[in-house]
Amino acid sequence: MSAHPRLSLNQATVKHASLLDALDATRAAGIGAVGLWREPVADVGLEKACALVADSGLRVSSLCRGGFFTAPPGPGRTAALAENRRAIEETAALAAAGAPGSAPVLVLVAGGLPGGDRDLAGARERARDAVGALADDARAAGVVLAIEPMHPVFAADRGVVSTLGQALDVAEQFPAEAVGVVVDTYHVWWDPDLPAQVARAGRGRRIASYQLADWVTPLGPDVLVSRGLPGDGHADLAGISALVEAAGYRGDVEVEVFAHALWDADPADVAARTAAAFAASSGVRR
Amino acid sequence: MSAHPRLSLNQATVKHASLLDALDATRAAGIGAVGLWREPVADVGLEKACALVADSGLRVSSLCRGGFFTAPPGPGRTAALAENRRAIEETAALAAAGAPGSAPVLVLVAGGLPGGDRDLAGARERARDAVGALADDARAAGVVLAIEPMHPVFAADRGVVSTLGQALDVAEQFPAEAVGVVVDTYHVWWDPDLPAQVARAGRGRRIASYQLADWVTPLGPDVLVSRGLPGDGHADLAGISALVEAAGYRGDVEVEVFAHALWDADPADVAARTAAAFAASSGVRR
Numbered sequence: 001m002s003a004h005p006r007l008s009l010n011q012a013t014v015k016h017a018s019l020l021d022a023l024d025a026t027r028a029a030g031i032g033a034v035g036l037w038r039e040p041v042a043d044v045g046l047e048k049a050c051a052l053v054a055d056s057g058l059r060v061s062s063l064c065r066g067g068f069f070t071a072p073p074g075p076g077r078t079a080a081l082a083e084n085r086r087a088i089e090e091t092a093a094l095a096a097a098g099a100p101g102s103a104p105v106l107v108l109v110a111g112g113l114p115g116g117d118r119d120l121a122g123a124r125e126r127a128r129d130a131v132g133a134l135a136d137d138a139r140a141a142g143v144v145l146a147i148e149p150m151h152p153v154f155a156a157d158r159g160v161v162s163t164l165g166q167a168l169d170v171a172e173q174f175p176a177e178a179v180g181v182v183v184d185t186y187h188v189w190w191d192p193d194l195p196a197q198v199a200r201a202g203r204g205r206r207i208a209s210y211q212l213a214d215w216v217t218p219l220g221p222d223v224l225v226s227r228g229l230p231g232d233g234h235a236d237l238a239g240i241s242a243l244v245e246a247a248g249y250r251g252d253v254e255v256e257v258f259a260h261a262l263w264d265a266d267p268a269d270v271a272a273r274t275a276a277a278f279a280a281s282s283g284v285r286r
Numbered sequence: 287m288s289a290h291p292r293l294s295l296n297q298a299t300v301k302h303a304s305l306l307d308a309l310d311a312t313r314a315a316g317i318g319a320v321g322l323w324r325e326p327v328a329d330v331g332l333e334k335a336c337a338l339v340a341d342s343g344l345r346v347s348s349l350c351r352g353g354f355f356t357a358p359p360g361p362g363r364t365a366a367l368a369e370n371r372r373a374i375e376e377t378a379a380l381a382a383a384g385a386p387g388s389a390p391v392l393v394l395v396a397g398g399l400p401g402g403d404r405d406l407a408g409a410r411e412r413a414r415d416a417v418g419a420l421a422d423d424a425r426a427a428g429v430v431l432a433i434e435p436m437h438p439v440f441a442a443d444r445g446v447v448s449t450l451g452q453a454l455d456v457a458e459q460f461p462a463e464a465v466g467v468v469v470d471t472y473h474v475w476w477d478p479d480l481p482a483q484v485a486r487a488g489r490g491r492r493i494a495s496y497q498l499a500d501w502v503t504p505l506g507p508d509v510l511v512s513r514g515l516p517g518d519g520h521a522d523l524a525g526i527s528a529l530v531e532a533a534g535y536r537g538d539v540e541v542e543v544f545a546h547a548l549w550d551a552d553p554a555d556v557a558a559r560t561a562a563a564f565a566a567s568s569g570v571r572r
Contacts, residue, residue: 118522124478153439155476156520157503166478190441192410192452217443221507234442236404 003275006284008033008061010211010256011040013274014267019044021267023056029271033059033101035211035254036094038087046090050097060098061105061252062146062182062209063091068111069130070123070160076114077130084108084134092141103251104143105208107182109150112157123160128170131179139178146208147171148182151190153223164188164197171206180208183244184256186227189215189235195243202247210244211254212237212282225258229274231281238283245285253284289561292570294319294347296497296542297326299560300553305330307553309342315557319345319387321497321540322380324373332376336383346384347391347538348432348468348495349377354397355416356409356446362400363416370394370420378427389537390429391494393468395436398443409446414456417465425464432494433457434468437476439509450474450483457492466494469530470542472513475501475521481529488533496530497540498523498568511544515560517567524569531571539570 009026011017011034017025019040026034034056041049041063053060066087069080087106095104110127113120131145138145147167150159161167167181181201188194201207214233220226230237241253255274262270278284295312297303297320303311305326312320320342327335327349339346352373355366373392381390396413399406417431424431433453436445447453453467467487474480487493500519506512516523527539541560548556564570 113520118520118525120476120520120522151439152437152476153505153509156501162476162478190406190438190448192448215442219439219509223439223505223509234399234404234406236406239404 002030003032004278004282004284005032005286006251006253007031007275007278008035008059008252008254009271009274010035010064010254011037012064013255013257013262014270015263017267019049020052023052023058025267025271026058027056028268029275031271031275033061033252035062035064035256036060037064038090041090041094046093050093053094053097057099059252060095060102061254062103062107063087063094063105065107065109066145067108070111070126071114072126081130081133085137088134088137088141088143091143101252103208105146106138106143107146107148107209109148110159110161112154112160120155120160124166127160128173131170131174135174135178139175144177144208145179146182147179148184149187151187163191163193164201165193168197168201168204168206172204176205180206182209182211183207184211184213185235185237185240186213186215189240194240198243198247202249205248207244207247207249209254210249210251211256212278213255213257225260227257227259229257229277230255231277237281241283253282288316289318290564290568290570291318291572292537292539293317293561293564294321294345294538294540295557295560296321296350296540297323298350299541299543299548300556301549303553305335306338309338309344311553311557312344313342314554315561317557317561319347319538321348321350321542322346323350324376327376327380332379336379339380339383343385345538346381346388347540348389348393349373349380349391351393351395352431353394356397356412357400358412367416367419370416371423374420374423374427374429377429387538389494391432392424392429393432393434393495395434396445396447398440398446406441406446410452413446414459417456417460421460421464425461430463430494431465432468433465434470435473437473449477449479450487451479454483454487454490454492458490462491466492468495468497469493470497470499471521471523471526472499472501475526480526484529484533488535491534493530493533493535495540496535496537497542498564499541499543511546513543513545515543515563516541517563523567527569539568
């Protein structure tokens, strides 16, 4: 059985699986690539994780995630930058362990407003400054920092970078080989400026990752984990995929779905469902 | 006791109160204006509602709400337009019944995607066309249609107009005396383009209504009713008020908070708390 050749299973879709179980489920579903998360990698240690990835024969499409660097100057910011530098090294190692075609991409989520802080513009500036502080490290490691705009529903508590245009405003201050953006349909599907911004990202060769999840209603009690597999919701995924293709992106396409219904299911079953949903509804070309 | 002279209590903040109880609670708190909703007006009938408003001595700052006109051509769209024409007449009558300084403003919420429809751009076009179909009726009645951009979290199921810029793109196709926009802090606080768009709205004299609610976290199980009184959340209300003032808006400022904790409380108490929160955290000039 073989899935769409550009499909990558982001590990968050099978959140409770160990790294080995996630890799096995991905392969069993005929999927050729995987998007990794730092926590399950840390559970086995980086060296062992790289060995497992190499054994799997899978491509690595990204590592989630760095970022969370909106703290004001001080110990919190220093610690966040140090953590991101470790994440950069992990990204390089895991991509090197993956099959040819792996992408040394570190997904960055900016983080929210520090407690009690209402200066959203200030937090956004600090996020930009943090990207600047990490760009040389990324370039030296051959890693692309991929700034992920988060849906505005998360602006207060998770990600102050809210639109693709805003992410590009930051990324374009640095070389394209060091800083790009993530286009995640869940976060950007609503944006009236999306066609223009995806085209802009393509012109600058800034699309470092393309992720799919669908917007389902009614939203569950926790909006963070209310996502759906492609085809289950309201987002025009095929339309967005056409924009991303037209912008020149030819890399792997991750399905990253935060949803309890998937997390509670068997990872192999979720991987198979993901492959079927992707084939039916992603609109991604082979 | 007298509240801030520009404060208006939007009736949604005391949702379960009758029109008379809402008017009484507003006056008892020393608040000089009220934002009305169609449902409690309909509960007593328009004529009686106008008499109650006239008796109250309050200004009317807006009527919520028209809109919900994204249906494709057919009976659904025809019915929606007819409903909006009734709402225009109600707006004119209620504003005429209010104290001097009342504003004949009808708040429009576009509505979401029709069931099974993923063509967000198409729904947005139909919303624009519906505004166009109503603009002459509004002008003839002396009413301003105020397009309210809704937070993108509601793009699928409630309002396909997601940003102030997008609302202005529509409004600017029609005369300013007939079509304007609502700036509601809850819906737009996250927007990196907000300063530019508020200034643009001011230049065109398009700000027909300014509404305050705060963004609180964690979001409750229903994001629609997870709002907070000014000062209870993360939005920089004083900063946004400064933008709106600088843009030339001098009208009443509504506090419109959808929250079970307020709806379950005594309306007079809620009105008093609203006045206190507004005085402390709105940043609105006297």
